[in-house]
Amino acid sequence: MTTTETTEATTSWRPMIGLFLAQMLMSFNVAALPVSIGGMVDEFGVPPTTAGTAIVVYGLAVAALVMVGAKLGQRVGWVLIFRIVVATFAISSLMMLIGPSIGWIIAAQVVAGASAAIIVPSLVALIAENYRGRQQATAVGSLGSARAISGVTAFFIGGALGTLVGWRPVFAVVLGIAVLVFLLSFALRGDKGDPGISIDLVAAVLIGLAIVSLTLGFNNLNGWGVLSATDDAPFHIGGVSPAPLLIVLGVVLGQLFFLWTRRRTRAGKVPLVSLSVLGRGSERAAVYAMFIVVMLEAALNFTVPLYIQIVQGRTPSTPRSR
Template identity: 35%
Template sequence: MTAAAPPSTGTQRRLLAAAVLASFVSFLDGSIVNIALPAIDRDLGGGVVTQQWVVDGYLLAVSAFILLSGAVSDRFGRLRVLRIALVAFAATSLLCAVAPTAGVLIGARVLQGVAGALLVPGSLGLIIAVFEGPAQAKAIGSWTGWTSVSMLFGPVVGGLLVDQLGWRSVFLIGLLPAAGSMLLLRRDRDAAHDGTPARIDLLSAALTALGLGALTVGLIEIGGGRNAALPTAASVALLAVGAVLVVAFLLRNRRVPHPLVPPDLFRARNFTAGNGATLFVYGALGLASLVPAVYIQQVLGLSATAAALIGLPSTILMILLSGRFGALAGRFGPRAFMTAGPVVAAAGALVWACVGLVPASGGGRVVLVAVGMIVLGLGIATTVAPLTAAVLGAVPESESGIGSAVNNAVARVAGLMTTATVGLILGGAVDTPGFVRVAAVVAALMVVGGLISFAGIRNRRPTAS
């Protein structure tokens, strides 16, 4: 709890607003930066490799530290850590905005990801601390609804900012919700710890960060072609080192008394299958959210604003329908939705794969990209809420926080790994044949996610209508 006495309704509303704004900062950053990538490339250079690292530098840090964030918050206090994360995110956003070179921008994005790793789990932890029972479920629903607005708000505003003010402005827009959250939290303090503070396994955290870092650098450099900074042998060696470090983390996590990820969670069938589906579905989403925005601008020749508007209907579908499919999954079980949703999303990616069959002149390719986005958005709307419900419904309520963190980490790592391989898939440059290959990979990953759901997910007894 954030106070010794139960918080009042007014305090709860204020802290909920602070939690929404804090997580909004992180979600907004994730949805707004992809639109700015072509402009960043034109200004700072570096081609596909720079664009990958602007995305993956952030994702790498988030993936590496998100499991650690829960233990850090428990050890040092949710409010204290959340405030530090907000200040750090604002400072690193400013550094991104003034970065004179691609290297400085990528470094700032890595630091920004460390702060981002603390924002979302920290904001959810704040809600769990001050709400109980049905009020907690309602508060989490409000948090989900409002943070989903960033998916709608980010690309459109990002496109306008890039076209009117330049790419640097997209890193400044997040300062407003960060400042609002800090203002709302100014009077609150963490309660004193009851009992022994949580222990933090720093070696496991280091193994995770270094392992993911080596894998990411290796994949990006192998796919960089002429832009790669490392020779192929060094890149392969990094991949091997990364794999060894990740395996070392998994072995250590099974043996230490205070693991970052409780191994018992994976004994629940739906938890394991749900995270398996997450790995493939969100891996596909990593490519689907990155490459089309770049293709629309660099190959089809449209503006950043136009690229954002083409993706708008898909985002609206996800916001409007995700809750409805979640309710239906609660009534009938998640298995059918988690199976059908990725298959529908795969169909959207196959629409993209048809761009090479129409002439480059005219608007045929733009139409195919837009239609594919709508179909893919429908598939994702069908999938995400049932998937989340299946994963969290498979763990005890007392472990829902770490269950959510694990699923979030799997999603982030999946996106990190696939965006790291985008250079390999594209062949070093964004063009129509490369986009078709990306579409085929997205479709294949989605189908695998659906098959895992079909084979692994089990429905509970449906509720009465």
Template identity: 30%
Template sequence: MAGRWGAVTVLASAQFVMTLDSTVMNVSISTVVKDLHTTISAMQACITFYTLTMAAFMLLGAKLGDVWGRRRALVIGSIVYAVGSGTTALAPNIVVLFLGWSVIEGLGAVLVIPAIAALIANNYSGHARVTAFATIGAASGVAVAVGPLIGGFLTTYASWRYVFAGEVVIMAIVLLFRTVVSDTGERAHIRIDVLSVLLSAAALVLIVYGLLQTKTWGWILPTQQDIKILGISPVPFIVGLGAVLLWLFFLRQRRLIRLGRPPLLNTAILRLRQLRAGVGSLGIQYTVTAGLFFIVPIFLQLSLGLDALATGLRIFPLSVALVLFSILGTALARRLSPKLIARIGQFGLVLSSLVLLGSVDTTLSNWVFGSGMFLAGAALGLLASQLGNVTMSAVGEDELSEAGGVQGVYQNLGSSLGTALIGSVMIASLTTLFSGGVAASTLPDSVQQQIAAQTQGGVAVVPVAEVPKIATDAGLSQDQANELSTIYSTSQLDALRLSFAALAMVSLGAVFFSRNLPSSVLGKPEVAETEDAEEDAPSA
């Protein structure tokens, strides 16, 4: 492993684990709830707080990488993460699982993720750097894709605890081979500004939490009438407060720079068009990925009643394509510009969303659905092969950790927005379509009023096969229950179609961010463009 590609192998292994934790447990929630005698809401809180912990302290983790040294930050973060994974694997109750998973693992991740990006840029240059970043992107994408498969297999045939035990083993291997990763960057002898840390943490927590809660509380109109502020959903207030704190954070950074003190984030790097294009495109990529992996498993498991393993197998074509096209994208980078490759990937996401839209039927087992998942993986693979290198190549050696931190923040924001936006489309449209279907049905007025009263706070996503029993338990006749089941099944399919349409719209919007990506082939002089003329090196 000590050869030329030893460093990227170690770092890709760490990246795989970081991303795996965000998806592997989604298919195992019901089993964990049973084993730990807890609730679905408690498990959702654990998943949410894992994301919040990373969002809150990602910039701090990047700055600590500058202070301690990036490889040391990787080592310390890996140890913390392994301790968290071990704690989670042995958790006797939900409190210990929350501490191990949501808190300790999250704190380890904020040190590891920025260090990975900075160390890749430090260990490789030229086309080798493109290949290394493509490998990191592929490792992340594969973890997203095979997470449900791994979680489903282990949960079905062994125990979900083995997932976290396996993470301890992988992080131990990363630590064992840490010396193959070189770190030539100088340590920064600076004092970290506590107020900046508090402002950035509070701002990002509020924004991410607000986005995640949209699927429960609604974007503007409240979906839960007992949770509202001034008659509307709390979400705009929470996100708005987060935005104000983020504005204060940027004011604080500018003040620190004027005073000659080191900021938590050198805001000058955000003026670089290439960096903005890179992290913006990356955020959209994670938005689409998170949205896709939210709505598809929900439909497969809760609507079609598939188990965790079968769900993972339906998603597997995406994983295969992602790996193949990450490799292809790296090869194409010798002939094509990052902008062209990224735009091919972005339009591929639009096309795959439309293919998936056309594949919606009662089973999602036709070849069209498999083709859509493969096409989505191909598009994500092309993006993964370019965006990491684009972002990190936009800054100098002394801003690598900061750029890695910004990249991590955009990944978390994109994932949160994808879950919130596409999840909201699916749930809100299901409620609207079901209510409209009931109103247009031949069900008696009294039954329609009863259903309207019981679904006032929203329609839950449940297996279609369970609807007749739910209806008869509520006092409906068997014929009425069957009719209601048909209405619900149709509403679910139409809601899924609208969700795929929303994915297509988001993917199309990604083209906006790609306009400032590099337009020259790697190793050749950058093509001068009017819009890139303002791009200067970051300065304090």
């Protein structure tokens, strides 16, 4: 028996339990939000679109900060940064439980999204540091099943609690998972990080603003107007809606990010993200496929519960009485 086989046979799965639950933590939170929209609308007396902002800001924070999160993990050390962001995710759940207004709820999801932006790259990095060979492949594959399990579980548990008790208790489940993940994180091993790793702040700002602009633009096309500004638009420029202007701004900022990254690479400096991952057609196809899968998942998680609650007038878990 080789050394590698011996290591694989004796490596404990206990660290993976914590990583598996960390993936469930994020997915459960995301899936629980749409189920809770109806309860938030009733409790705070706000329109569904305002309550739905909590979902939007979560995604914004994740998308805008995930690249920076990967660099922070390398700089600080994956295990330490993982524990910190799991703790902040727990704080966001506590904010959801005690928040007195919709502003608290939105702020809580900003904290959760910022935490998830670092948890996402941490999972892959920590699997690579704790497992080898077949165990590593099995561990990576299990993260996908964690997303599916947590999504279905959140719909059932969130729907039942939302109907029988209220929307807040579902986030007590999220808090419990976060505490358990934090405790299990002490079974993980990882390096201490490299303080010499630099973070390209210019690229981070460019890509962050690009994502925020694009998301706000597309998200508000219907409310603010596709071209001409509606009465709901916060402002207008010569009668033109800010939504398409934000989309154009996002595209421009995105192109500036690519130009800056290429310039930094040619200068021999470390970029925020290496564009070599898009160098071949097969690699680009893989990225596009992953984007489509995540986009469809987010669309389903958002639209199905809202359609059931708002359009059909049903509760999160019970059919409408006839």
